[in-house]
Amino acid sequence: MRRAHPVDAVREAERPLIAAAEASGDPDAVMRRAAAGVAHHTAALLREITGGIYGRSVLLVVGSGDNGGDALYAGAALRARGCRVEAVLTNPDRAHPRGVAALRRAGGRIVSAGEVCATGRRGPDVAVDGVVGLAGTGPLREPAAEVLARLHTAGTPVVAVDLPSGVDADTGTVHEPHVRATLTVTFGVLRRAHLFASPVCGRVEVVDIGLGEPAAGPGTVACPVPGEVGRSWPVPGPADDKYTQGVVAVRAGSDRYPGAAVLCASAAVAATSGMVRYVGSGAEAVVAARPEVVCHPTVAEAGTAQAWVVGPGGGTGTAMVSDIDAVLAKGRPTVLDADALTCVAAHPVLLRGATASVLLTPHAGEFDRLTGGWDRADRPGALRRFTAGLRDRGIEATVLLKGRVTLVDDGETTYTLDVGSSWAATAGSGDVLAGMAGALLASGTGAGRSVAWPAVVAASVHGEAARRAAHRHGAAGAPIGASDLLAAVPGAISALRGA
Missing domain, CATH: 3.40.50.10260 (YjeF N-terminal domain)
Incomplete structure (x- = not known):
């Protein structure tokens, strides 16, 4: 470190x-x-x-x-x-x-x-x-x-x-x-x-x-080095099965944005060898892309999961608000991303229902909605004040603020990560990151440490995957889509594990 x-x-x-x-x-x-x-x-x-x-x-x-x-x-x-x-x-x-x-x-x-x-x-x-x-x-x-x-x-x-x-x-x-x-x-x-x-x-x-x-x-x-990230990535042992490696549930996607469901659930599959459950209207598209995902009609019927991801492409209506509330009440570590952040910004009382760790993953615009306006000239200071404010209210929150330099703060430690480019700044990229982070939370990555560490590990591999995808045709690099980034995740994990 x-x-x-x-x-x-x-x-x-x-x-x-x-x-x-x-x-x-x-x-x-x-x-x-x-x-x-x-x-x-x-x-x-x-x-x-x-x-x-x-x-x-x-x-x-x-x-x-x-x-x-x-x-x-x-x-x-x-x-x-x-x-x-x-x-x-x-x-x-x-x-x-x-x-x-x-x-x-x-x-x-x-x-x-x-x-x-x-x-x-x-x-x-x-x-x-x-x-x-x-x-x-x-x-x-x-x-x-x-x-x-x-x-x-x-x-x-x-x-x-x-x-x-x-x-x-x-x-x-x-x-x-x-x-x-x-x-x-x-x-x-x-x-x-x-x-x-x-x-x-x-x-x-x-x-x-x-x-x-x-x-x-x-x-x-603090800033991780590649070897630390690689050593933290969960690898199945001789006594492991799909349940012991962690089950993550994903509430994402909608009729309007089925791609968000596919990207988020697929990223969770790519990240670990555990099991992925899916809740949402994008089940057909998800199973077509990833037949190993187990789909459920509602949050209540999703069964046991060690962690949840809620938000990408899920909409901001009453159904999403109700599902956020239901997931947070389960007492499992939860990633709130995209539309879930917009819901939380509009209904801050939702976070009071969290009985376990919550990871918020905003980009700058979403952070603006969450805070009501922040000092962009002092990103680390604004992030620490917001996270500490949530902690003071009894909410065990960690925030991952996306950017060329990504910051992760749990109220005590600030982690920073610069992957060397902004190739990951593309639509759907955040859905991939959310799925990976949720899978790592479910696997128990960083056990004994705060939620910040699996967030840092996920962001590190996400950035490496973006770099590898952008340079797959040559050293100069070229624009990528989120699907390209997702396809590069296994190679990124392997590279960092070998670091």
């Missing part, structure tokens, strides 16, 4: 290192250690994209904080390796003086933003963003905004020091304008924004500067 920490925890962990450096009479010792890591990874990027280091050009965009000092010392190290290094000081009077002196001694040049943006000037091979660090908030400001906009337009790779400037360290809020990094080099431990804003961080490299891992706290964010 990878973990990312809030700014306060990182600052606290850094304090002894900085104090020891100052006591030794070398206050920049930690900074130079960090800068050596920046220089190392920048040189590796130069070699990767240009085939070499000597004679290549690097532009530093330097702010007034410690990140600017890191960039300046890194520039001095790159200059010593034969790079042509120039630096734009966005606030010359507040630039790190010893870092500036080190760059000058190494033969680096200080240039103005005007020079860098001049028409016809050849751009650098790589730029280093050292404008702001952990304390930075809000968008990029001039002159850094203009310089980095020119670099982005030219397609220049950017190495961000600690965090891309214009991204808030704790919330992951991405302001406009901001840096879009090819590579981010950070120090000791991950910051929360590395997970929340991963699409603009690029590849993240963590440099060892002697920093100890902070203890996990309320602000710590």
Whole structure:
């Protein structure tokens, strides 16, 4: 499990290192250690994209904080390796003086933003963003905004020091304008924004500067690694049968949306080797697609199930509201998705009937209906407040907020998952995810942990399946439908189990 920490925890962990450096009479010792890591990874990027280091050009965009000092010392190290290094000081009077002196001694040049943006000037091979660090908030400001906009337009790779400037360290809020990094080099431990804003961080490299891992706290964010997901996937043992592996019941689909029933039930079948029950008007279509599914006319007649999935394509009328109420009263872990979320938003009292864990799986629009409006600039904060509010009312709720970066929160731990693309943003994809999550709940995946873990495991395989489906015809990828994603689920499970 990878973990990312809030700014306060990182600052606290850094304090002894900085104090020891100052006591030794070398206050920049930690900074130079960090800068050596920046220089190392920048040189590796130069070699990767240009085939070499000597004679290549690097532009530093330097702010007034410690990140600017890191960039300046890194520039001095790159200059010593034969790079042509120039630096734009966005606030010359507040630039790190010893870092500036080190760059000058190494033969680096200080240039103005005007020079860098001049028409016809050849751009650098790589730029280093050292404008702001952990304390930075809000968008990029001039002159850094203009310089980095020119670099982005030219397609220049950017190495961000600690965090891309214009991204808030704790919330992951991405302001406009901001840096879009090819590579981010950070120090000791991950910051929360590395997970929340991963699409603009690029590849993240963590440099060892002697920093100890902070203890996990309320602000710590967790991200699974493939091996953990693979080990968590339920596999039948020698004494198992269809019942011991978990029975999941699906209330989904309608005359208007029979496909939702097929996708959700089929995903549940694909996810585990247990048994799937189906309730709804889509029985004929479901059995035609998956004859192993057992169909029932009503929720009351569905028989025993270890978990339920309710909502995809089921409508928002009184029949669905009544069925949600009946399912929640059964005291089984339940996934509420799609139309069920709309019903809950209109009738919040429904959740009071839940006597077991509930997993809500909204996309941004559905979350808006559930909350009555939320701060989209702070996704993790809005999610935690909503989940904690449900828990305070005695509802054992976990929420999976879908997106390019999917968040799962059970009121105590926030998990984050970026599968590297948005190919899964297609109609019916959520129905597949709901079916998989329900099957994992029924199987007992993550026993002893909260409902958040099977949700994370399902979302991980869902994302891997989308990636595999999108790239089935080539490395560039191509649009997919939910049926393509569903077909790729077994391969995704196998790949993660082998990780």
